[in-house]
Each structure stands twice: as C-alpha cells, then as structure tokens.
Amino acid sequence: MAHWFQRVLLGASLATFTLVTATEAQAEQVTTIDSIEQLDNELFELGVTTGIINIQDFGSEFVTGINAGFIASEDIFMQLNYVFADAGLSSFEKSQGALFSGDDRKFQHFDFLVGYNLYQGEQFFSGTDAQLSSLYLVAGIGDTDFGGEESFTYTVGIGYQIGLSRTYNLKFDYRDYIYDSSLLLEDESTHNAQFSVSLNVLF
Amino acid sequence: MSNYQHALKRITLFLFCTFSLQHNVKAEEPISKDVKIIKPKKDVVTAKAAAIDTEKFELGLLAGFLAVEDFDSNLTQGINFTYHINQDFIVSLESAQSKVGRATFEDVVDGDFLRKSDETFKYTSVSAGYKLFHGRSFLSKESKYDSNIYFLLGVSEVKFAGNSETGLVIGTSYKTVLTDWLTWDLSIKDHVVNRDFLADDKRTHNIEMSLGLNLLF
Amino acid sequence: MKYILWLSLLLTASYSCLAKDIMIRLEVIDPYLEMHTGPGDGYPIIYTVEQGEMIDLLTRRPDWYEIKSSTGRIGWVKSSQIARTIQPTGEPVDLPSVSYGDYLEDSLSLGFNVGQFTGGELKGSQTFSFTSEQRWLSWFGTELEVGKYYDSEVRGRYYGLNLLFEPYSDWVVSPVIIVGTGNMKTTVQPKLIPLSIEDSGYYQYGIGGNFYLGRNFVIRAGYREYTVSTEQDDERLDRWHIGFNAFF
Numbered sequence: 140m141a142h143w144f145q146r147v148l149l150g151a152s153l154a155t156f157t158l159v160t161a162t163e164a165q166a167e168q169v170t171t172i173d174s175i176e177q178l179d180n181e182l183f184e185l186g187v188t189t190g191i192i193n194i195q196d197f198g199s200e201f202v203t204g205i206n207a208g209f210i211a212s213e214d215i216f217m218q219l220n221y222v223f224a225d226a227g228l229s230s231f232e233k234s235q236g237a238l239f240s241g242d243d244r245k246f247q248h249f250d251f252l253v254g255y256n257l258y259q260g261e262q263f264f265s266g267t268d269a270q271l272s273s274l275y276l277v278a279g280i281g282d283t284d285f286g287g288e289e290s291f292t293y294t295v296g297i298g299y300q301i302g303l304s305r306t307y308n309l310k311f312d313y314r315d316y317i318y319d320s321s322l323l324l325e326d327e328s329t330h331n332a333q334f335s336v337s338l339n340v341l342f
Numbered sequence: 343m344s345n346y347q348h349a350l351k352r353i354t355l356f357l358f359c360t361f362s363l364q365h366n367v368k369a370e371e372p373i374s375k376d377v378k379i380i381k382p383k384k385d386v387v388t389a390k391a392a393a394i395d396t397e398k399f400e401l402g403l404l405a406g407f408l409a410v411e412d413f414d415s416n417l418t419q420g421i422n423f424t425y426h427i428n429q430d431f432i433v434s435l436e437s438a439q440s441k442v443g444r445a446t447f448e449d450v451v452d453g454d455f456l457r458k459s460d461e462t463f464k465y466t467s468v469s470a471g472y473k474l475f476h477g478r479s480f481l482s483k484e485s486k487y488d489s490n491i492y493f494l495l496g497v498s499e500v501k502f503a504g505n506s507e508t509g510l511v512i513g514t515s516y517k518t519v520l521t522d523w524l525t526w527d528l529s530i531k532d533h534v535v536n537r538d539f540l541a542d543d544k545r546t547h548n549i550e551m552s553l554g555l556n557l558l559f
Numbered sequence: 560m561k562y563i564l565w566l567s568l569l570l571t572a573s574y575s576c577l578a579k580d581i582m583i584r585l586e587v588i589d590p591y592l593e594m595h596t597g598p599g600d601g602y603p604i605i606y607t608v609e610q611g612e613m614i615d616l617l618t619r620r621p622d623w624y625e626i627k628s629s630t631g632r633i634g635w636v637k638s639s640q641i642a643r644t645i646q647p648t649g650e651p652v653d654l655p656s657v658s659y660g661d662y663l664e665d666s667l668s669l670g671f672n673v674g675q676f677t678g679g680e681l682k683g684s685q686t687f688s689f690t691s692e693q694r695w696l697s698w699f700g701t702e703l704e705v706g707k708y709y710d711s712e713v714r715g716r717y718y719g720l721n722l723l724f725e726p727y728s729d730w731v732v733s734p735v736i737i738v739g740t741g742n743m744k745t746t747v748q749p750k751l752i753p754l755s756i757e758d759s760g761y762y763q764y765g766i767g768g769n770f771y772l773g774r775n776f777v778i779r780a781g782y783r784e785y786t787v788s789t790e791q792d793d794e795r796l797d798r799w800h801i802g803f804n805a806f807f
Contacts, residue, residue, distance in 0.1 A: 178583065180619035182807060191532055191547050193409035196446045199547035209669065211805040212621045212773040213599055217669065229412045230542040231447040251671040251689055253803045258518070259599040260489055262477030271597050272477060274516060274528070280673045280687045282707060289747075291685045291709040297528060297551070299516050301475055301491065311514050313530045313551040315407070315415070319711075323446045326711055332409035332549040334513075334530050480601020 181341045184208040184308065190335025192224055194246055194285065196231070196323055200224035202246075206337060214256045218277065220294075221249040222333070226285070238322060243287040248316060250281025250294045262301050270302035283318050283331075290318035300339075310337040391478070392522045393488040394558065400424040400525060402556025408440040410463055410502070411546035412539070416440045418463075422554055424471075432471040432492065438552075439464040442502070455540065460504045463548070465533060467511045469496025479518055489518040500535045500548075509535025513550075519558070527554045583616040585644045592644070594634030598623035606632045616641075621775075663728065663775070663806050668692045672779065672802025676708065679785075679796035680754050684710040686798060694806070697728050704741070713754065714747035719761070725769060735781065737765040743787055755789040762786055767800075775806040 188204040204222030211217060224246040228237055254277040261269035276297055283292045298312035316331040401423050408418040420438020427433060440463045448455055471492035479489040491514065498511040513531030520526060533548040587608050595602040598620045608614055608628045614636075618625040623635045669691055676684045688706030695701070702721040707714070719741020727733040740762040745754050767781020778801070785796040 178616055178619045178624075182619075182621065191549060193411055193415070193547065193549050195409070195414045196412065199409075199411045199549070209805055209807060210621050211776040211807075213623065215773065215776050215805075217803065217805050229447075230537075230540045230544070231412065231445075233542045234540040235447075235451070251687075256599075258479040258481060258487075258489070259597065259601050260477050260479035261597055261602065262475035262489075262491065264475060269477070269596060270475075272475070272479070274479065280671060282687075289707075289709070289714050291687065291707070299491070299528070311516075311530060313549075321711075323450050327446060330407075330409065330415035332407065332415055332551070334532055334549045334551075480599065483600050486601065486603070 182210050184339045184341045186337045186339030188222060188335050188337040190333055192331060192333040194226055194331050195329035197229045198227050200226055202333060216254045218252045218254055223247045239286050247284040250279050252277040252279030252294060272301040274299045283316060286322045288320060290320060292316050292318040306341045308339040391486055391488055392519045394426055394519060397558045398426050400556040400558050402554050404552045404554035406550060406552025408548060408550045410442050410548050413442050413445050416442055418550060430473045434469050434471060437466045456503055463502040465498050465500045467496050467498035469494045469511055487518045487520060491516050498533050500533060503539045505537050507536050509533060523558050525556045525558050585614050587612050587614060587644050589643050592636055592640055594636055598635045605634055663694045664697045666694050666806045668804045668806040670802055670804030672800040674798050674800030676796055676798045680756060680794055681708060681796055684708040684713060698726050699724060712749040715745040717741055717743040732768055732770050735767045735769055739763050755791055755794055756787055759787045759789050777804040779804055
C-alpha cells in the first residue's frame with residue numbers, strides 16, 4: 140500500500156520537477172536585452188528632507204521637504220527638490236513692523252539639480268560591512284516663493300551620502316539658494332543657506 | 343542541472359587536488375639535500391594607505407561661508423586645532439571670523455544699528471567629534487584615501503552685534519586623509535546662540551559651510 | 560527508494576524557488592572579469608572570475624552590474640566587460656552600450672534648461688524649463704515643456720508640446736530641430752506699461768544640439784523663435800537655452 144503511494148508521489152514530484160526545469164530552461168533561453176531591463180535595478184530614489192534654512196535678512200527656520208532623484212550614470216545624477224518653511228519675524232521687523240503677512244510668510248522653494256560625484260567611497264559603521272558613499276556637488280535652477288515674490292533661483296551645494304543599507308541612503312547637504320529679491324532693497328542678490336539631512340529610499 | 347554539474351566539478355577538482363598534492367609531496371622529498379635558498383635582497387614594501395594612526399594632532403586653516411540670521415552670507419576664515427583622543431573621538435578647537443558688514447535693513451532705514459567693531463561675527467568653539475562612519479574614498483582608479491565622517495557637538499563663544507554669548511555648535515564633518523601629513527575636510531555646522539538685538543532677545547541659527555586643510559602630526 | 564523520493568521533492572522545491580526571481584546566467588568568455596566592491600571604477604577589485612565560469616546577474620545600476628560568481632562571491636562588474644561574455648545558449652549578451660541616440664529609442668527622459676529671452680517684449684527675461692521627452696524613434700520624439708520667465712517686474716509661465724527631430728542621433732554631438740506650440744501667461748505685469756502677452760498661444764521653432772556626455776546623459780543647448788498671438792499683433796520673441804537631459 141505504502142509502496143503504491145510512494146510511487147504515485149514520486150511520479151508526481153518527478154513530473155513537476157521536469158516541468159519546472161523545462162520552464163526554467165526556457166526562461167534561461169530568453170536572456171535578451173528585455174530581461175536585462177527587467178533585472179532588479181536601483182536607478183531612482185525618493186526621500187524626505189529636514190534641516191535649517193537661513194533666509195537672508197530674515198530669520199533661520201526649520202525646513203522640511205521631499206526630493207526625488209534619478210541616477211543617470213556612475214558619476215552623474217539628477218534631483219528634484221521641494222522644501223518649505225514658515226518664516227517668523229526678523230529682529231528688524233519686530234522693531235519696525237512686519238513687512239508682509241499671511242501666506243507670504245511661507246517660504247517655498249523647488250529646484251531641479253544635476254549632481255556630480257566627486258568622491259565615491261565605502262564607509263563602515265562597525266565591522267567590515269561596507270556601505271557605498273559619495274561626496275558630491277550639485278547645481279541647478281528653480282523657483283523661490285517668499286514674501287509675495289516669485290524669484291528665479293540658482294541653487295549650488297555640496298553634500299555627502301552614505302548607504303545605511305542597500306536601499307536606504309542618508310544625505311548631509313549644504314545648499315545655497317541665490318536669487319534677487321526686492322523685499323528690502325530693489326533687486327538685491329540674496330544668499331540663503333540651508334543645512335539639511337535627507338533620508339532616501341532607492342528603488 | 344547545473345547543481346549536479348557543479349558538485350561533480352567540485353568533487354573532481356577536490357580529487358585532482360588531493361592526488362596532485364600527494365604526488366608533489368612525494369616528488370619533493372628527494373631534493374631536500376643541497377637546496378640553496380635564495381633570499382630577495384630587498385624587502386618588498388607593503389602598500390599602506392595614509393591614515394590617522396600614529397598621528398594625534400591636526401593644525402589647519404579653514405575657509406567657507408557663514409550665513410548669519412537676520413543678516414546675509416559672507417566669507418568666513420579661521421584656524422582649527424584637532425586632537426585625536428582615540429579611534430572614535432576627536433576634540434576640536436576652532437576660531438574663525440566673518441565680516442558681516444552693513445545689513446540690508448540698515449540701508450533701508452539709512453541708519454547704523456551696528457558699530458564697525460560689532461559688524462564682524464567671531465566665534466571660538468570647542469567641540470567633540472564622534473566618528474559616525476569610517477571608510478575610504480576614491481577619486482579615480484588609482485587614488486584611494488581614508489575618510490571619516492564625524493558628528494560634531496560643542497560650545498561656541500560668539501561675538502557679534504554687541505553680543506558676546508556662549509551657544510551651541512552642532513554639525514558634521516567629512517575628513518579625508520590625503521597623505522600621512524595632510525588632511526582636508528568639509529564641515530557643515532550650525533552655531534545656535536542667543537542674540538539680544540533691536541530689543542529682541544532670541545535664539546539664532548547661523549549656518550556655516552567650510553573647507554579645511556590641515557597638517558597632521 | 561525513499562531517498563530518491565526526498566531528493567526529487569527537495570529539487571522540485573529548490574527549483575521552484577529559483578524560478579521566481581529573474582536570473583540571468585552568463586558564461587565568461589573574456590580571459591577574466593574584475594569584481595569590484597562597489598559600482599564605480601575607484602572601488603577596489605576583490606576578485607576575478609576566470610574564463611569559462613558561470614556568473615549570475617543580480618542587480619543593475621548605471622554602467623554596472625552586481626554579479627554572483629559560481630563560487631558564491633558577490634561583487635560589481637562594469638557593464639562593458641559583461642557585454643563581451645556569452646549566454647549559456649551561445650549568443651552574445653549585447654548589453655546596451657554606448658550608441659547614443661540609437662539606444663534611446665522608446666525611452667523617456669527628464670531634464671531642465673535655463674535660458675533668456677533675447678528679443679521682443681520679454682527681452683532680458685530669464686527662463687527655466689522642465690522637460691519630459693518620449694523618444695518614439697531614434698531620431699524622433701515628443702517633448703512636454705513647462706517653464707517660467709522672470710524679469711525685474713515681470714513673472715510668467717509657459718507650457719507647450721514640442722516635436723523633436725534628431726537625424727544624426729548616433730553622433731556624440733548631434734543637431735536637433737524643434738517645432739512646437741503652447742501657451743504663455745504673464746502672471747505679474749509691470750506697473751507702468753503692461754505687456755501685450757497676457758494669456759496667449761504661441762508656436763515656436765528652433766535649432767539646437769545634443770552633446771552626449773554618457774550613454775543616457777545629454778547636454779542640450781539651442782536657440783528658438785516664438786510667434787505669440789496677442790490681441791493687437793503677433794509678438795515675436797527669441798530665446799536661447801542650455802540644460803541637461805537624462806534618459807531612462
């Protein structure tokens with residue numbers, strides 16, 4: 140009885156085995172560019188940003204935002220950023236009265252940057268498990284909406300990133316948003332420094 | 343199927359190795375007499391990356407940008423002295439200054455709120471650094487440098503706009519060892535300090551990004 | 560008997576597990592393959608795979624593949640090195656390599672550019688555009704363009720659809736012809752004399768060039784002429800621009 144049962148089972152498992160190997164063999168045969176495109180890749184990243192921004196002639200504010208990136212090559216990447224902050228009163232405004240109010244006190248900025256990896260490297264938390272890292276420069280353009288003004292903005296920056304794992308990256312960034320503002324003086328070129336930390340997921 | 347092949351390959355390889363090894367051992371025995379061992383005249387120098395190992399101190403110059411709250415961004419320059427306590431911790435003494443100059447709102451109301459001597463932002467800070475990550479950076483195929491990322495926290499004595507206050511300094515630093523006697527670093531720091539200015543007493547954030555070049559000894 | 564039964568069951572299980580992931584197995588035909596610790600030329604070489612060995616591709620990053628050797632070692636190999644190896648079937652792998660525009664067929668790009676109007680009513684205004692292009696053929700694509708323009712007293716935005724022709728897309732530097740149509744809106748008018756462009760349709764044509772920095776990364780510069788239909792008369796504008804595009 141048991142013998143009969145074993146035979147059936149053996150037959151069934153052998154059948155599935157051959158079937159699976161057959162499909163496996165077939166799958167191996169269709170290794171074309173198409174399946175290489177299907178291969179698990181890590182070309183995009185999404186992340187959240189938080190930090191401190193010094194709005195020129197105004198206060199320093201807690202800034203939050205999001206970013207999305209595309210890794211174009213070994214050395215070059217592109218990045219979209221959006222950050223916002225609520226600007227409090229500057230010391231000057233406190234003594235002289237607010238220059239503007241309401242929605243205009245919201246600092247909003249978006250930009251499109253191209254980044255270049257100056258240094259690539261590997262970092263260790265502890266032990267020997269290496270995580271990829273890089274030191275990079277970014278530059279790009281965007282728009283800043285603050286004080287009722289929309290301004291054409293150049294962004295330059297330097298930063299470094301470390302992989303926390305294969306899919307999570309931690310970034311430290313210094314950015315300078317450069318734009319002309321007429322809030323205090325006519326067409327004054329302003330520099331707005333930002334120090335931020337981002338946590339990104341690669342996919 | 344490849345698993346079988348693989349196993350088979352391994353077994354064959356193993357057998358082959360053991361046999362050839364035995365064969366070699368047997369073959370070597372008779373020539374143990376009159377063997378002249380030729381030693382290389384020069385010792386081969388083992389390549390070693392420059393690192394902070396025996397060195398304990400760093401002395402250097404730094405230059406960068408400092409954004410002062412309620413004011414603008416300006417060049418900053420200073421000196422830095424760092425002591426490496428052990429593999430993980432450093433202590434850094436730093437002194438820098440930045441000429442902030444006339445504020446935009448002074449131009450607006452056409453008045454001077456600051457004396458000339460108060461227009462310079464000066465700080466002296468003592469901070470402790472903890473090595474968050476240690477690793478290596480590569481500039482190209484040929485060049486490889488030891489690089490460490492530190493988390494910095496300390497106290498900063500800030501003189502600006504008629505104020506002399508002690509505040510906090512917090513930041514990160516990416517330090518690369520170029521040679522056994524030279525390092526460079528990129529530091530991003532926030533000087534958090536109280537300022538009593540225009541009848542407004544508040545906590546200010548002042549962001550500084552600087553590049554430093556240091557002698558290592 | 561029982562032994563064979565269990566073995567076959569085990570094999571079935573392991574094979575069905577394997578079949579789930581997309582795996583590409585290759586045989587190395589080059590004398591050797593260098594495995595780096597990370598996806599970059601600078602990362603040290605930790606291992607070399609020899610001719611005739613089988614390797615599995617695990618992950619793809621730009622210009623690099625993460626592979627697993629038959630001995631179980633994991634590392635990164637430059638894609639140009641793998642392109643020379645063959646599949647178990649005997650065919651060459653023929654991974655996408657540097658062929659510029661030819662490779663771009665059916666791919667999507669994102670990019671941005673910065674520029675300035677140099678003639679007409681908006682003369683002196685700075686501009687930036689975000690672009691997204693779908694390359695249908697190696698020499699033809701359609702592009703969506705959204706942008707803003709800024710002058711000391713003027714703010715405005717535009718969006719449009721452009722057709723791109725790049726006949727010599729296999730060249731490192733290749734010419735591009737653009738024709739397109741869209742809408743332009745001045746959101747902040749100067750205090751004294753308002754512009755005639757308020758909320759107006761436009762059409763444009765332009766010439767430019769692509770400079771392929773890498774397989775999928777392009778610097779594009781160009782010059783465009785606009786005809787904007789306004790209430791009074793057609794307004795002529797021209798603009799130069801330079802920017803980056805990345806294909807994926």
